[in-house]
Structure formats: structure tokens, C-alpha cells
Ligand SMILES: Nc1nc2c(c(=O)[nH]1)N[C@H]1C(S)=C(S)[C@@H](COP(=O)(O)OP(=O)(O)OC[C@H]3O[C@@H](n4cnc5c(N)ncnc54)[C@H](O)[C@@H]3O)O[C@H]1N2
């Protein structure tokens with residue numbers, strides 16, 4: 001059996017980043033930018049006032065000083081003239097600072113009588129002026145690749161970039177297998193259960209930028225699995241759930257290979273998630289996830305998300321780990337790398353008692369997978385453990 005990091009390396013070797021497309025800025029959040037974006041203008045393009053008040057000459061600012069108001073500078077409509085000694089301009093936040101002005105006295109520190117102001121309170125040392133280019137200068141570059149956050153979308157807008165070149169969203173086809181499975185809302189027979197992790201996985205992948213199609217559930221017979229595989233035509237990534245282990249009805253690997261899947265690996269030294277498989281299937285990448293709901297979700301986080309990232313042109317790498325001290329002791333680990341469900345709160349990690357890979361109610365409580373190396377000894381309260389945020 002290979003290790004988790006070896007399996008990830010194998011997966012990355014099967015990935016070729018997808019092509020690119022151009023999208024309007026309003027649809028760019030969460031997408032991976034494919035080309036550097038460079039500002040063609042300086043922001044702000046002029047020295048602007050940071051406050052509402054009166055623009056004057058700094059060397060004249062003193063409590064008791066009087067100024068004559070000679071005009072107004074508003075945002076979008078500046079004052080064209082020159083402001084000389086003893087003169088002031090009424091100025092508003094975001095307005096261009098006129099020539100001659102190098103200090104804005106906020107209006108709360110001033111008494112105004114008709115067209116004259118008197119400084120009543122010490123305005124301090126802050127000139128309340130933002131210099132031109134205070135935010136960024138023309139030529140400033142936001143580098144690619146990066147997954148665009150709302151903050152970066154705002155920055156691109158300020159840079160006057162109306163559309164962005166991004167990597168195409170991966171098309172993922174999700175196939176659940178098993179005679180026992182019915183869709184949520186259907187009426188299950190006495191030996192049946194509701195398909196669940198399919199929906200969790202779609203949510204997980206779509207949040208990472210993919211467009212995930214849930215295909216019809218395949219029955220535990222080769223003809224049915226084959227038919228549903230055909231429906232996956234065109235997908236960048238075909239993901240099966242279940243039928244991956246060694247039971248008589250675990251036929252996914254065999255059918256996939258009959259359809260031309262070139263297997264890269266089968267079985268990983270981890271817990272849960274041991275019966276993971278992957279390979280190439282024509283143009284697509286195929287990943288076979290174990291059926292146990294928590295195993296499927298753990299493998300989705302550990303393996304599929306980095307693949308979704310890499311398909312979208314991000315550097316091939318595991319999702320970053322964090323660390324936290326344990327809130328309570330945990331026993332030693334066995335021979336497989338264990339991804340234990342836990343919850344980090346107020347900087348301390350609680351590892352849950354119940355770790356069976358069928359427990360979605362426990363997974364839903366978790367916000368972390370605590371990573372235990374193989375044969376890791378017992379850990380005490382306060383010991384630092386590594387985890388993957390989920
Ligand atoms: N003799 C052995 N038995 C098992 C081994 C082993 O090494 N030797 N490995 C165990 C491990 S570990 C896992 S994980 C499971 C994985 O089995 P499969 O991938 O073949 O999954 P299934 O048998 O089809 O299903 C397992 C379990 O999960 C339920 N399931 C499946 N798909 C879904 C779905 N989409 N939504 C909700 N639940 C699903 C299914 O009903 C089963 O209860 O094998 C162990 N056995």
C-alpha cells in the first residue's frame with residue numbers, strides 16, 4: 001500500500017490544467033485567475049481628502065486662525081483655483097485637494113460664520129490627505145494563479161479591470177453505486193438507505209470551483225455501472241463512490257478497467273479511505289472513493305480538493321495543515337495514517353470519541369481532521385497535533 005503523500009503525487013502526475021476562459025468581474029469570485037492583472041491607472045489618481053472639512057495651508061494651522069472660504073471641492077467635482085494664504089476651500093471626503101492646500105481641518109474643529117472659518121480646537125498633526133497612488137500605482141500587478149476572494153475582486157475593479165481570464169471549472173461526474181441506495185425524497189425499501197455522501201461531495205467540490213453532476217445511481221451489476229460510466233462522457237474527472245473494496249459486489253475497479261481505465265494505484269495506507277483507487281480513463285481522470293460516507297468525505301477533502309485545485313491551474317499541493325494543542329489525551333495510533341474527526345474551538349482541539357467511518361452525525365460536528373502519523377504514540381492534553389481544516 002502507498003502512503004497518502006505518494007497517492008497525491010500519483011494523482012498530480014495525472015493532472016493537466018484545464019483551458020482558460022474570460023468572465024465578467026462580477027462572476028469572478030472563487031475562480032482561479034490564469035493571467036497576471038496589471039493596473040493601468042494609479043489609485044487614487046489625485047491627492048484626495050480623507051475627511052469632510054476645510055482645506056488650508058498647513059503652516060497657517062493654529063487654534064484661533066481665521067480663513068476666508070473661496071470655493072468648494074467635492075468628490076467628482078474638484079476646485080480648479082489656487083488656495084493662497086488666509087484662504088480655505090470647503091472640502092469633502094474623496095474630493096481632490098486643490099493646489100495650495102496641504103492640510104484638511106475636520107469640520108468638527110472649526111466654527112463657520114458665513115464665509116469665514118475659525119479653528120476652534122487643536123486639529124493635531126494628521127493632514128487628512130491621501131496622496132496620489134496611496135493605494136497602488138499604475139503597473140501594480142495582482143499575480144496569477146490565485147483563487148479570487150471578494151477582496152481581490154474589489155481590488156481588480158479599482159484597477160479598472162472589467163473581465164478576468166480564469167481557468168475553466170472542472171466538470172466532475174459523480175457516480176454512486178449500490179443496490180441499497182435511493183435518492184433523498186424517494187421511499188426506500190426495508191433494506192435500503194438514502195444516498196448521502198454524493199450530496200456532500202458535490203457541495204465540497206462545487207465550493208472549490210468545480211461543476212459537479214450527480215449521475216443516476218448504478219446498481220451492483222457490471223452492465224448498470226457501465227451504462228452510468230457512459231453518462232460521464234465529457235467529464236474532466238469521474239468519481240465513483242462505493243464498490244471499491246473486496247466484497248463480491250465491489251465491481252467498480254473491474255468495470256472501469258474493462259472500459260479502458262489505466263489504474264495508477266489502488267489502496268492507500270490511511271484510515272478511513274483505504275480502498276481508494278485512481279487512474280486515467282481516456283481524457284478523464286478517474287478516482288474511486290470508498291463507500292463509507294465518512295471515508296468518501298475524508299478522501300474528498302484529502303485527495304479530490306487538491307486535484308480540483310490543480311485542474312484549475314493552482315500549484316499541485318496538499319491543502320495546508322494547521323496545528324492546535326489537544327483539549328484531552330488521545331490513545332496511540334495503528335499502522336495507517338489516521339484522519340480523526342475533531343473540533344477546534346478557542347484554539348484547542350477535541351478529538352471525538354466515536355470514529356467509525358459511517359457516522360455522518362459526528363462528521364457534521366467536526367471542523368477538523370486530526371492527522372495521526374502511523375504508529376504515533378499516545379498524546380497528552382496540551383500536545384500539539386496537526387489537522388486539516390474541513
Ligand atoms: N474484508 C474486507 N472488508 C472491507 C474492507 C477490507 O479491507 N476487507 N475495507 C473496509 C473499508 S476500510 C471500507 S471504507 C469499505 C469500503 O467499501 P466499498 O468502497 O466497497 O463501499 P460499499 O461496500 O459499496 O459501501 C460501504 C458502505 O457505505 C454505504 N454507501 C456506499 N455508497 C454510499 C453513498 N453514496 N451514500 C451513502 N452511503 C453509501 C454502503 O451502503 C455501505 O454501508 O469496505 C470495508 N470492508
Ligand code: MOO
Pocket residue numbers: 270271272273274275290292295357
Ligand atoms: O478505511 Mo474505511 O475507509 O475505514 O472506512
